[in-house]
Amino acid sequence: MKQRILIAIVVVLLVLLAFGPLIAPHDPNLVDLTARLQPPGWEHWFGTDQLGRDVFSRILTGGQTTVGLTVLALAISVVIGVPIGLIAGFRGGRLDWALMRVVDAFMALPEYIVAMIIAGILGAGFGNLVLAIVIVKWVGYARLTRSVVMQEKAKDYLQVSTISGASTFSILRRHMMPHVIGPVLALATLDIGKVILLVASLSYLGLGVQPPAPEWGSMLNEAQTYFVTAPYLMIIPGCAILIVVVAANWLGDQLQQRYATGGARKEDVDVAA
Amino acid sequence: MSPVLEIRDLVKTYGDVRAVDGVSLTVGPGECLGIVGESGSGKSTLARCLLTLERPDSGDVLLEGRSLVGLRGGALKESRQRLQVVFQNPASSFNSKLTMFESLMEPLRIRGDVCPSFVDPGTPREVAVRLLDLVQLPKSVLDRKPGELSGGEKQRVAIARAISVEPTLMVFDEPTASLDVSIQARVLNLLQDLKDRLGISAVFISHDLSAVQFMSERSIVLRGGRIVDEFHRDELFDDGRDSYTRELIRLFED
Amino acid sequence: MSLLEISGLRVSTATQELVHGIDLTIDKGEWLAVIGESGSGKSVSAFSIADLLPRGLTRTADRLMFDGADLLTLSKAGYRELRGNRIAYVFQDYQQAFSPYYRIGKQLDEVLKAHTDWKPERRREHAAATLERLSLPGDLLHRYPFQVSGGQLQRAALAAAILLDPALIIADEPTTALDAVNASLVLDQLADIQKEKGCSVLFITHNLRLAGKFADTMAIMQDGCVKERGTVSDIFTAPKAAITRNLIAAIPPLRNIPARLPVALEGVA
């Protein structure tokens, strides 16, 4: 029952994300200086910001930027991390050692800090933000994939395949990938929440997506100055982030419970996350 | 007749452990050689070396007169395909994400073979059903995942998979160790049948003297990586057996 | 005189009954082997004796008497006193018999500490003596469980069980994780102790050969019920239940090897 309510919430969120710009009652970028900083009300459900733009519409359109950026960055991370993890885990030996040292070096620096430094040095912007996220995130997928592969590698069926003449590539594709997909998906879902938070933090530090593009993190950044006088400007995007992150975390937890037992050890998923 | 498998002075060490310490043996055509020994005596290591899954430190492994040691690439792949193996643990012998059909047909698919000579030709699915027939399993097994089968059933699919490519040599590494006695009996019977019917040469490894005795005409006893005794099925109770063999006999006598 | 008397023992989960009212008695000094296929309810029956059922399982019984005491009304503290002291268990998985974080000696000591008020000196001596009785090297006390071979570790678990000369040792498939050679060694030693101390043994296994070799009496279980009960010789010479006959036939012999092993029910595995 509760499960169903939560699934319904996730579906509603997805619909809002997908069709947000269509639903939005106002142009999210329309500046109306006569209607600045209006508190939430009938005309503007979530009020207006310092330039009189409709916050409700900006939240709706902004979700696409925030979540889209996150998903894009994670997709790239998966595409980079998984093959590296597959090869490192499967080949083992010196290659694995070398790759894992590289991974260690990336892991050694906390992702928040690395992302901050990269975004700080390269400057704000969509592309740089994605780059910063990919740089800190691919490692987790490489690690997770590797641990799944190492665990499966110990099983006899791989030896049977090897003896039967299967090539490394086909073993990776046919035998390893099915095991990898679940945990990676679970981790990616959990990461959605984390990355949204990361983006928001970077935006708070002024390293986020550029205005006027509505993006939750940068909306928070703009709202900062009005925190005392117009707290709703900060509360609303904050809650939007909170809700989406909670939903993503919940979904990730579900996926993880489902896959962690069959695939990687649970801590691996937790830890890599 | 020249032996199918010949192992010469094989040594394999892990760090300081000499897991296999100078083993030589031969397996003739159609013969099933038994290997008994307690845990850690080097049985599996020996098996992995002859399956080319492990590179020995020294010594040679010859399959039908051709050395397997040091082969690479295509030659290695070609030689490997004439070997097959059934492992001890049926749970780990199958990819938990694939259906039994996919797992069963994998060796044939890789070889690009249509069908082994001992069953009637047909579509892959028909061939699979006929292979399952041989190990007395219903075709409903094909669409299940390993988790939905019992250990004995999985082990029988593993056997069907191994014989499907008509290997020159089969290795059974404790295929019944994790099974109940009654299921073990069933699997042993099945192996005996198939061996006779297909005339495959085999190595049968077990720590259970009675199972080895049942399967093999000729057996060797391994201890600490060395062969300490070798006997024909009828010679087991002869005088002059090695003391370790006598100890084993005592444990298994009723 | 019977040491343990069980009658009408039932074990159930919230939804389902696993053991359907079994009766068993063990006399003082008796070695009873409980045989049965996997999942027949051997373990849960054994656990229910000393109230060790995992969470979610409950037991009921008409009668559950141990050495004159009613186990059905025994307090938690009473059970704690009973376990390890009067009734001892040896489980199947030797790897998990001890906590991986403490030396074996320490863990034996813990047991002695829980049940006696002996001085450390005496506890240490007693633990060492017990190991020696099982012909285990004395330095085992200073080793961690993973530093010991499988056969030795299972014997160390046996040592933990016999530390306080229990009246009943419940051995739940104590050798299935060991190879045949080590399995026999462990059981040989259990047999020695039983002879020496005159304690009773409840030996759970699905290996009929081992049961026949070591036990005095046997009970054969199937689907949560006891199907047959009797002395070892009776059962081997004149098995009554079909399951018993199947199990006996399945053992490969060392001499006069048949071409096929007799298997009763084809097509079921």
Place this chain on the structure above:
Amino acid sequence: MVALKKLGEGLVFLWLLTLVAFAVVKLAPGDVVLSMLRIDTVAVTNEQIEALREELGLNMPIWQQYLAYLGSLAHLDFGTSAMTGQPVIAEIGKAFPATLMLAGYALALALILAAILGAVGARFAGRWPDRGVLAFCMLGASIPTFWLALVMLNVFSVRLGVVPSMGMGDGGMILPTVALAFAVAPPYIKILRNSLIESQDLDFVRASRSRGLGEQVIFFRHILRASLIPVVTIAGVSLGSLLGGTVVVEKIFGIPGVGKLMLEALTRRDYAVIQAFIILIGVIVFLINTLVDLSYRWLDPAISLKGKARA
């Protein structure tokens, strides 16, 4: 043997770290020259900018710069801050205590929370207190730290006025600590709870029970010991979110720590500071991981002794 290998890995790691630190800075557009010339208050020409660049060696070939960098690092010379002319070491040394204090308080609070809530969750697994704990974890993992900090600042400092808004003494650390702990605690709570629950069904716990050990002995010696391993594991990992969190929290509450120093160095392109910061963080993480490794060895003797047992 093991120590030697660790040392080797440590050196390789350190070298990689210098490479990263150097590369990050060289890949970055811009340099410290504009800031050094105070272009927002002094009229300068592009010619003067180029001249200063030349003087600072910023126009040398990249590999020469790297070698020079390695050379000075070998003498433990992390360079001079272009912003202050002070040795970078001194700069970081001055900022470090505040960060350490903040991180330390927050970690301590997070661990206390974890111990209490983890135990409560495990004790009442599946029932409402446990659900509450899980909900708390979910919330904690989903709230943006800076947002929480600002909300708390607004509520407790501005509207209620119960704690000071800034500064380090007299309860000024309360809000930053709480905000940070709230972000750091959830994984600890969850892991501790889960592993407490899992450990209760471990076979050796059962074996101990069958030997008649008291429940307290079983819990404190056997279950807790097993549960600590995953907790220690994430201690290494959560360090990242802790340090990342301190940056944000330091900025919000005006705490003069390393994070704030780094943010300033970033805007002013004070690369010597950024490089030293990268290396410092790397070394801290490495030390913590080594510590985690060592504590594994203490918590789980199998890790340190297995090699020996086999050899």
Place this chain on the structure above:
Amino acid sequence: ACGSGSSDSTADATAADKTLNFVTVYPANTTDAHQVQASFILNSGAVETLVGFDPDTLELYPWLAESWDTDDAQHWTFHLREGVEFHNGEPMTAEKVMASLQDSIDVNPGVAAALTIDSMEVVDEHTLSITTADVYPALISNLVHFNAVITDVDAEGDLPVGTGAFKFDSFDIAGEAVLSRNDSYWDGTAKLDKVVMTANEDSNARVMALQSGDADIIYRPGLESLPTLEADESLTVDTVSGTRVYHLLYNYSGANADLWNNEEFRRGIDALVDRQSIVDTVMGGQATVAYNVFPGDWPFSPETTEHEFGVEAALQHFEAAGLDVADGKVTRDGQPLSLKMATYVARAELPQIAQIVQDQARQVGIDMEIYVAENIDEYLPQGDWDLVTYSLLTISRGDGAFFLNSAFGADAAQNHGRLDDPTLQSMLDAFNKEVDVDSRTEQTREIAEYIDAEAYNSYITVPNESAAFKDTVTGWKTPANEFEFQMITKDLDIN
């Protein structure tokens, strides 16, 4: 018992101790007054420069230098004030002043560039002669720079040892600076006993500090909090017009150079800037509208000519510029115009101004893409932009030289649009050689008028500078910017 200023009784002293808590914006990043990036140390009132800058008149006045003279604006003689002592009791001599200036030049390339001193010589104990590399009338004005403050560089310890009315007791750059009265101050003694000065870049935090009573004075409260503060009976908000101008720079050498080199086009864009709205909304009313480089009524401010604003006016200019105008939209060769507008977050209002301009431009069919640069001065030289919201001090240290040279010199670092107008350049060259103060003023005005006539930049607004303080504070003077003035002065008092 409390007769004259000196109080030996400790009990009495603590009771009478007047301590003021001041929160400014940018913290010092070092205690070295010659290297510090922010003006924290100058603001603290512990140090002084040779030449002072009057916050009321925006005129230079003799400070530590009593007077100076030069014939050619290259060879200068400075007569130092006599009887001035550093906080450590050392007299301020020409020797010390020279050492201090030399240190500034050595450690600070910015000061070196600002002063262009070729050589210095001690003439006598209180006379210092300075030779600049070239004719350089701007020297006097540049001596006001906060890194050119005079300290005793031979003094021990980390604390800046200056000549000001207050001296540092302790100075934790990360935390607070504690200053106490310098009893031997040359210009009379201060009213306060102690000043605790801290910095916090978060305007919310500063406001909260004032509201909670932790601070007595805060510099630059956030715009949005002004109404709240003003409503508070116990607080005073003081606001003055600043010396910074927000403006638009155009890129004369980028992809759309042809457009920007067209004066009518520039006027068209200028007409899209809704200055009044920006002042009312973005600036929260805390600013004045600007049309030229030096808005206000400073000596060198040109006559204010208002610019027309509105879509109609813009379209007329665009049409005059040769672009196609139809249906109220402007196109070029049938294509809509699309421009890239850079902005940056260091000044929070600039991105908002950019958004307002963007919104206006959309009404005439011009699509402006906003790019927020992390470090604007690094981004702009890359050239990939059309216009940028920018901010500089235009009236710096009482003189237009900084801004004009910085923003319009042919090779100037901040001539980001690479404007190259020979007429303007020759006017600038002449100005840079002009020694006579009145002539300089005249020329500055002429240059400003020329820039306005050509519409080279679009000047938008001058933000106010403000401070808020408790009613108990007296003697506070809100400076027009943070770089050029002491904030803690001897006149400051708290009751």
